[in-house]
Amino acid sequence: MSRTGDGQGGGGAPPTRRRAPLSSVFETGRGARIYPYLLVLPAFVIVLGVVLYPVVAGIVASFQDLTLRTLSRGTVSFVGLRNFERMWADPVFWTALRNTGLWVGANVVAQMVLGLALALLLNQRVRGLGFFRAGILLPWVVPSVVAVLTWRWMYDPSVGIVNEMLVRTGLLQEYFPILGDVRTALWAVTVESIWKGTPFVMLLLLAALQMIPRSVTEAAQMDGARGWRMLVFIVLPQIRLAFAIAMILTLILTVNNFNAIWLMTAGGPLNSSEILFTLAYRYGFERMNLGLASAVATVLFVFLVVVTTVYLYLIRLRDEG
């Protein structure tokens, strides 16, 4: 049989040519250049629809007169900065802003310090430590609504165990309405939030601690580093990226922690535990003014973006330095 394939000499059938698969379009040239983008496209569309569109729509809404009335009558209109002016003119907004600062500050500092302390404790090779690691994770795995309502009962002014413990230890003379007093409501919710969020920070930092090469710590020990010096000059620099990530995540999760405040105190009494997130909810679903609610949400969004960007920039500067 001729192998020349030119049809000459011999009279055999020409060799069949295999068709190139469709995917070969993406192996060379323009196809190869756009292939990665095509693979990312479905995820991008989802992110666009579920993340980017709502954020942009929310920001746009903050410049509109968006109430049930205007929505149902189709008279939604652009009102410029009017929603922001109303928000700034409301004394409750400034109270909520101050409370948000206190709420976030106390949560982030306490969760980072306690989380680091627990991670250092659990980063030991001691028998039975697995049991304690699992136990410390319990607050984090309990659903947030269950946790908040349980703490609400613990704080009950008539039958709450927190009051009972405080009275028995002599710190209080009699039961005290912890969630009903303007001086203590916010801090009481903060305690629950710290209890709930610390295990997550502990997990992140513990994983980072376990990634520190032993050679680094052994070398430092040979040079005489012990205790605080080991922690400050060797351990913390090694886990600074994980620390930064944990801090940013804790900040974001705390700012967005609606359940704890709303279910325990609904922002009361007298707005003493109101944060910007619960205020946005009130504007939206009590005043039925989505434009005003979106103005508060926009302020929160901008704050989070600025803080996160600045912080990560500082971390990167330090790395490069």
Place this chain on the structure above:
Amino acid sequence: MFKATRRLLSAAACALGLWSAAAQADTITFWVNAPMAPNPAAPIYEEIRAFEARTGHKVNLQPIPFQELEQRLFVALGGGAGPDVMAIDTAWMAAFADAGVLADLSERTRPVAAQYQPGPLASGRYKGRQYGLPWYTNNVALFVNNDMLKAAGYSAPPKNWAEFRAVAKAMRALGPDKYGLTMGSGRFGVFQLYSFIWQNGGELIEESGRVRVGEPAVAEAFALFSDMYRIDKSIPDTVLTAQSWDEVFAPFIQGRAGMVISGDWTIGSIRRGAPNLNYTIAPLPVGVRPATVIGGFNITVNAKSKSPAAAAELALFLTGPRSVEAMRKADRLSAQASATTPEALAALPANQRPFMAQAAFGRPRPNVPIWAEVHSSILAPAWDASLRGLMTPQAAVQKAAAEINAQMK
């Protein structure tokens, strides 16, 4: 062949009839407050089945927790969607009607208007048009623990403010964990106050829009209860934290508080929490005049319903003459006029009669679109501030009046 043709024509006629019936039968979605549909044995399901049998329409009943109902309606209706028929609190009528999300039922209601009690029917009206039909009406009365009343040395529930305060003090003296009255914080507490504001000759917002919240009569009503808490200590500290009706009722159900000001929705909670509790429901103690806040739920139709005729039919059916018996089974008071005849009153369960007895003194809350905000964000904080002694009652109500005036503008 003739027989075959006849059979074929009969079959075709049946199919056409079935198709026509199916084409005229609508499926309606009905949102109802969850306490009215706690389980499949609830009377509302029987009413729905009767409606479906009578009309051929299908009803998709969805119970929604009361605390979520207003927000979910806002989101759904604001988005142009939502159920065809919805049960809404009378206090929300003005806001939803003003927003244009409720269908105007004036023409359909006119022939049957005389069937309804005038007060509840008026609660479904906004700017002269009928947007809701009264389903059930309620008011608040005084629930009294008979054992604690007797132990405090009284044989009958208090009839006026002075007796009310004295009975509460006497109940407080029964023990360190005994109190005279349980109340709510924030919007729950201020709701309980409204009856006493009107009893004292005060007003909240007149129909003309004039705000009278800042007047001394209102401050005196605030002072009665804040003094009972701060001076007499006859209200437990749960008044500072109770954010739901269950939390308000809890001390009464536990036998720690001797009285609670509430409506017929309390009866089911007591039955579940303390079925053997020995209590009486009495008309509210009287101030310079008798008064009680009326509430209840209206049945309304979505202005954008795709089945407006069927939806209106359901609204009329649920609020019609059958509602007298249906509401009796649900421990509620029908808003039908026939529910107030002597025979109907005599047929009422004993625990419903005190509510009916004071129905003539019922006052609705102000019919203004911003009422939800006034109630939750202005009057509720005024109550909280007065209760804690952070402001005097007079200062608290005057501040509230200024804020309401600013919002009304």
